[in-house]
Amino acid sequence: MTNERTPALVEALRAYYEGEVASFHMPGHKQRGGTHPATVEVFGPQILRADVCEMGGFDYLHSPTGALVEAQERAAYGFGAAKTYFLVNGSTGGNLSAISALTREGDHVLMLRGSHRSVYTAIALSGAAAHYIPLAHDEREHGEFLATPPNVKDLPSKLAVIHITRPNYYGMACDLGPYVDIARHTGAMLIVDEAHGSHFGFNADLPESALQQGADIVIQSTHKTLGALTQASMLHLGPRALAYDARIQRSLAMLQSSSPSVLLSLSLDLAAEHMQPYGAGRDQLGQAVRYANGIRAAVENLRGLRVVQPAGACDPTKVVIDVTGAGYSGFSAAAWLQTNARIYVELADFRRIVCCITMGDTTDTIEILLAALRSLSKCEGSTTISNDMRLPAIPSAALTQRAATQSQTEMVPIANATNHTCAEYVIPYPPGIPLVVPGEILTAETLQALRAFRLAGSKVVGPHDQSGETILVIRD
Numbered sequence: 033m034t035n036e037r038t039p040a041l042v043e044a045l046r047a048y049y050e051g052e053v054a055s056f057h058m059p060g061h062k063q064r065g066g067t068h069p070a071t072v073e074v075f076g077p078q079i080l081r082a083d084v085c086e087m088g089g090f091d092y093l094h095s096p097t098g099a100l101v102e103a104q105e106r107a108a109y110g111f112g113a114a115k116t117y118f119l120v121n122g123s124t125g126g127n128l129s130a131i132s133a134l135t136r137e138g139d140h141v142l143m144l145r146g147s148h149r150s151v152y153t154a155i156a157l158s159g160a161a162a163h164y165i166p167l168a169h170d171e172r173e174h175g176e177f178l179a180t181p182p183n184v185k186d187l188p189s190k191l192a193v194i195h196i197t198r199p200n201y202y203g204m205a206c207d208l209g210p211y212v213d214i215a216r217h218t219g220a221m222l223i224v225d226e227a228h229g230s231h232f233g234f235n236a237d238l239p240e241s242a243l244q245q246g247a248d249i250v251i252q253s254t255h256k257t258l259g260a261l262t263q264a265s266m267l268h269l270g271p272r273a274l275a276y277d278a279r280i281q282r283s284l285a286m287l288q289s290s291s292p293s294v295l296l297s298l299s300l301d302l303a304a305e306h307m308q309p310y311g312a313g314r315d316q317l318g319q320a321v322r323y324a325n326g327i328r329a330a331v332e333n334l335r336g337l338r339v340v341q342p343a344g345a346c347d348p349t350k351v352v353i354d355v356t357g358a359g360y361s362g363f364s365a366a367a368w369l370q371t372n373a374r375i376y377v378e379l380a381d382f383r384r385i386v387c388c389i390t391m392g393d394t395t396d397t398i399e400i401l402l403a404a405l406r407s408l409s410k411c412e413g414s415t416t417i418s419n420d421m422r423l424p425a426i427p428s429a430a431l432t433q434r435a436a437t438q439s440q441t442e443m444v445p446i447a448n449a450t451n452h453t454c455a456e457y458v459i460p461y462p463p464g465i466p467l468v469v470p471g472e473i474l475t476a477e478t479l480q481a482l483r484a485f486r487l488a489g490s491k492v493v494g495p496h497d498q499s500g501e502t503i504l505v506i507r508d
């Protein structure tokens with residue numbers, strides 16, 4: 033029994049059901065049917081009924097006046113923001129909108145080299161120049177996870193935005209303090225991509241949220257770690273960002289669908305209400321942390337498996353396991369779990385697997401995972417583990433990303449590509465950090481690293497020619 037109150041959009045939907053007699057507007061299913069017979073089987077009977085839009089009098093996300101104002105205000109209260117926007121195009125839309133709103137051609141953006149591709153897209157759209165903070169190689173854990181904040185004196189003047197991704201894919205959450213200081217010192221706005229940290233700050237065992245640490249704009253994929261539907265995300269403003277509110281609102285309207293799904297907004301309202309002080313979400317989150325701690329304790333006793341517990345703030349709901357001691361790479365362990373236990377992990381890399389534990393887990397799901405990990409550890413693997421895969425130096429840029437994406441291009445054999453200006457993204461997953469982005473000069477070191485990552489099993493995202501024989505460059 034909880035004290036959860038009825039979310040504003042649920043009340044509005046109930047009122048809507050009382051109102052319109054018949055719809056002669058979109059959507060085509062008219063809340064009723066005319067769709068494939070399997071619709072009800074896959075979605076349940078209520079989905080069409082709830083898929084309403086502003087033409088029937090429901091509030092409209094791009095110019096809300098009623099229930100959506102209340103829902104977003106309540107979410108802002110719950111997450112500790114000065115203002116909150118619901119996003120219907122994921123954190124992708126949030127990154128695009130925030131960066132587009134705050135930067136223009138000639139501006140400078142300081143960002144982590146390991147940023148999500150939507151951040152790179154936003155930079156390419158805006159015409160800003162990117163300055164990268166490289167990720168340091170962790171000698172103990174063998175990988176690139178965290179960065180050292182730069183010195184203010186090394187930064188360009190006219191810095192418009194500092195964009196930091198926190199946490200990373202392994203749940204490691206850097207301290208934002210140094211970046212808050214740089215932002216205050218330079219006048220830049222601090223945008224934090226907290227796509228994987230919507231649940232931060234709601235439990236004493238979790239890292240503080242980016243808003244709690246003083247970020248100006250925070251983008252969260254509510255669908256990733258709380259209960260919203262896939263694609264449903266939020267953009268929060270801290271007090272300093274209110275000065276840019278009109279620009280952000282304009283960007284959101286330009287870069288997201290003009291038919292924002294009420295289902296996504298409803299799911300955000302429900303997810304936010306669930307996390308309010310009077311909701312049941314905070315207790316459930318505590319349970320998820322206990323489950324994850326239990327898995328870590330059990331894994332410590334399994335042969336060949338080692339829990340990765342880095343120094344510094346870390347999301348306890350991400351269980352990160354190094355599997356190399358059992359003769360597996362992260363990829364082969366993930367494949368073993370899929371084949372033998374039908375378990376799919378969140379992420380696998382050369383050495384590790386990452387399992388997300390959320391409020392959706394139960395004692396049954398945790399037991400299933402534990403049983404599978406026990407079997408994995410008993411069944412010795414025979415994978416040759418790659419040596420440390422190191423990222424080469426970040427190449428220098430001849431053009432901004434926007435200039436590069438607007439230039440004439442040609443394909444050249446990789447063997448002849450050194451010193452050409454690259455015209456495409458080349459991002460090996462793992463580690464999900466670009467080797468080169470459009471506008472940067474291809475070096476022999478970069479091309480050699482590309483070959484090595486491919487050989488080690490990374491999936492290379494970005495290149496048009498997936499065979500790896502040619503690469504897109506700017507035509508001379």
Ligand SMILES: Cc1ncc(COP(=O)(O)O)c(C=O)c1O
Nearest residue numbers: 121122123124148225227253265
């Ligand atoms: C760090 C990071 N930022 C942004 C995004 C984009 O999020 P969304 O899927 O909500 O568009 C992702 C998606 O995986 C991500 O990992």
